[in-house]
Each structure stands twice: as structure tokens, then as C-alpha cells.
Amino acid sequence: MRALTRLVSALLALAVAGAGGLTAAEVLIARVHWGWLPDPPLVVPYNTWLRELRAHNWSQDLPLWGSIGGIVVGMLLLLLAARSHERRVPLQSSAPDVHMTTSRRSLAHVLSTAAKQVEAVSDARASVGRTTARVRATLRLGDPDEVRERVRAAAQSRLDGLPLARRPRLVVSINDGRRYR
Amino acid sequence: MRNRTNRLDRILLVLLGAVVLLAGAGGVLLRLGVFGASWKHRPIIEQNTTDFFNRHESWLWWAIGGGALVIAVLAIYWLIVQLRTERIGNVDLGPAVDGENTLASSALADAVRREAENVEGVARARARLVHESAQPQLRLAVALREDADLGAVQRALDTDVLAHAREAIGRETLPTWLRVEVDATEAPRVL
Numbered sequence: 001m002r003a004l005t006r007l008v009s010a011l012l013a014l015a016v017a018g019a020g021g022l023t024a025a026e027v028l029i030a031r032v033h034w035g036w037l038p039d040p041p042l043v044v045p046y047n048t049w050l051r052e053l054r055a056h057n058w059s060q061d062l063p064l065w066g067s068i069g070g071i072v073v074g075m076l077l078l079l080l081a082a083r084s085h086e087r088r089v090p091l092q093s094s095a096p097d098v099h100m101t102t103s104r105r106s107l108a109h110v111l112s113t114a115a116k117q118v119e120a121v122s123d124a125r126a127s128v129g130r131t132t133a134r135v136r137a138t139l140r141l142g143d144p145d146e147v148r149e150r151v152r153a154a155a156q157s158r159l160d161g162l163p164l165a166r167r168p169r170l171v172v173s174i175n176d177g178r179r180y181r
Numbered sequence: 182m183r184n185r186t187n188r189l190d191r192i193l194l195v196l197l198g199a200v201v202l203l204a205g206a207g208g209v210l211l212r213l214g215v216f217g218a219s220w221k222h223r224p225i226i227e228q229n230t231t232d233f234f235n236r237h238e239s240w241l242w243w244a245i246g247g248g249a250l251v252i253a254v255l256a257i258y259w260l261i262v263q264l265r266t267e268r269i270g271n272v273d274l275g276p277a278v279d280g281e282n283t284l285a286s287s288a289l290a291d292a293v294r295r296e297a298e299n300v301e302g303v304a305r306a307r308a309r310l311v312h313e314s315a316q317p318q319l320r321l322a323v324a325l326r327e328d329a330d331l332g333a334v335q336r337a338l339d340t341d342v343l344a345h346a347r348e349a350i351g352r353e354t355l356p357t358w359l360r361v362e363v364d365a366t367e368a369p370r371v372l
Contacts (some may be wrong), residue, residue: 006187097355101358
């Protein structure tokens with residue numbers, strides 16, 4: 001995701017730099033009438049564009065599709081920015097010059113694996129937030145309350161075995177898979 | 182030591198994304214008549230706007246041109262940041278009799294990677310040296326096997342791998358960014 005962010009950022013930077021530079025150059029050429037400069041416009045046919053924009057009103061299709069395009073592009077950029085923000089989980093380091101982290105995904109994987117190893121569980125998923133780790137286990141057999149405690153004990157034991165700098169609160173929920181058979 | 186490029190990218194992507202999204206939403210709301218039924222029949226550039234530009238043309242166009250130039254320079258800086266790499270080619274080992282002692286950072290990174298992969302519980306590792314030749318920093322990413330004991334891996338990395346790396350460059354400290362992934366289905370990326 002970071003490679004894509006970097007590529008999109010580079011392309012956007014190039015586009016913005018080009019647009020900014022062209023705008024500045026067009027303003028300069030249009031305002032300064034030095035003989036050695038070319039006649040305006042330099043490359044941007046802005047007079048044609050302005051004529052078009054004066055001729056169109058907001059009820060027509062062109063501005064509507066342009067606006068929809070803006071919404072789509074804006075949402076894609078915001079989505080890309082959100083997805084490239086990787087939140088790391090700090091781990092206790094044994095040396096002061098070592099900064100150790102793991103990913104939330106890794107931690108979730110550890111917890112779901114621990115829950116799946118409980119005999120009465122057929123499947124388990126886990127997610128880790130800033131302060132809370134959630135484990136959702138699907139019950140294969142047995143009493144849900146009892147299995148919940150066993151899953152909690154297994155997941156908590158794995159959490160306690162990790163050198164986490166900040167221990168998340170563990171929330172365990174049981175989905176009774178037998179109901180849907 | 183955080184990835185500043187990624188943070189800058191995110192800030193600017195959010196900024197640009199929000200501007201484009203709000204402009205698009207404004208256009209759609211105008212079309213829907215949210216700001217009044219008369220708005221949607223008005224031209225995109227009205228006569229009032231043209232008159233305003235004509236009235237203030239002595240300074241307004243210069244301000245627009247200057248603003249555009251500033252934005253272009255900032256965008257070029259943003260582009261340069263994308264092309265910049267933190268990786269260093271050599272590590273300075275200090276003065277020698279006839280010059281400077283240096284060590285190829287790729288050789289050190291390769292040695293660190295190999296030793297890390299020999300630690301019990303480590304499936305794969307990647308290493309690279311970043312920052313400055315005189316003040317190197319190590320970025321090490323290790324992917325652990327499911328049954329790995331993270332505490333034991335951490336101790337082995339610190340007492341063996343990182344200690345040997347510090348020894349190799351003759352320093353008491355080597356700032357290290359250690360990324361540990363437990364669900365080692367693919368090699369982790371060194372960032």
C-alpha cells in the first residue's frame with residue numbers, strides 16, 4: 001500500500017507542479033508585454049475554457065459529471081491516505097537503542113490461533129484496536145459460557161507471553177455455530 | 182526515525198482529497214438545488230466573477246500567478262521527497278592511517294539478515310542500513326514462525342545479532358527499528 005501511496009503522491013506532485021508552473025507562466029506572459037516573450041496564451045487555451053464555462057450552467061451534464069468525478073477522485077485519495085496509515089503495536093525492547101514493534105494484524109493472528117486451539121471452537125477471528133483486542137470464536141460444541149472462559153484464558157495467556165509495551169483489554173464473544181446447522 | 186515521507190504523503194493526500202471531494206460535492210448540491218433553485222440555472226462562471234477580476238486585475242492576477250508559483254515549488258519539493266532514499270551505501274568506521282575506514286552497508290545488512298534467519302523461530306528476515314554513514318541506523322524486519330517464542334527471539338536478536346552488528350562497526354549503540362510479524366505468510370517489508 002505504501003508503494004502505491006508513493007506512486008500516486010509522485011504523480012500528483014508532478015501534476016500539481018505542472019499546473020502551478022503553467023498557471024504562473026501564463027499569468028506572466030499575459031501581464032508582461034516584453035517583446036521577446038511569445039504572445040498569450042502559451043499552451044493553455046484558457047480563453048476557450050472560460051468561454052465554455054460561461055456558456056454552461058450547473059443544470060447541464062458536463063458540470064454534473066465533473067462534480068461526480070471530483071467526488072470519486074477525492075474519496076479515492078482519502079481512502080488511500082487512510083489505508084497507508086499503518087498503526088504499529090509497540091513491544092518492550094531489551095536495549096534502549098532498539099525500537100521494536102509488531103503489526104495489529106500479527107497480534108490478531110496470534111490471538112485467533114490461540115482461540116482456534118481451544119477444542120470446542122470450530123473457527124475464530126480476532127481484531128486489535130488501539131486499546132482493545134476482540135476475539136470472536138465460533139462454538140462447535142459445549143456450553144458457550146464455559147467455552148468463552150476457555151477462549152479468554154487461552155488468548156490472555158498468549159497476550160501475557162508477549163512483551164507488549166501496552167497490554168490491550170481482551171474482549172471475547174462466542175458465536176454459537178450449532179444454531180445455523 | 183519514523184517514516185516522514187509516508188506521513189507527508191498522507192497529510193497531502195488528505196488535503197487534496199478533501200478539497201477535490203468538497204468541490205465535487207458542492208457541484209452536485211448546486212445541481213440538486215440545495216442552495217436554491219435559481220443557482221442551478223446560473224452559468225459556472227458568472228458575469229459578477231468576470232467583473233470582479235476586471236476590477237482588480239492590477240493585482241489579482243499577480244497574486245494568482247505568485248500563489249501558483251509557490252504551489253509549484255512546494256509540489257516539486259513533494260516530488261523530490263518521493264525520489265529520496267534513506268538507504269546508505271557505506272558505514273563510516275572512523276579514521277584510518279591513509280584515509281577513512283568504511284564498510285559497505287549491503288555487506289553488513291546481509292550479515293545481519295543471515296544471522297537473524299538463523300535464530301530459532303525466525304522464518305525470514307530483511308535488513309538495511311539507513312540515515313547517515315557517520316550515524317547509521319538499522320531497519321530489521323523479521324517474520325516469525327507460528328510456534329516462535331517472541332521473547333526468546335528478541336533476546337537472541339539482541340544478544341547475538343545486534344551485538345555482532347554493533348561490534349562490526351565498532352559502536353556501542355546502533356539505533357535499530359525492529360519490525361516483528363508473527364503471521365509469516367510472506368516476507369515482511371523493510372520500511
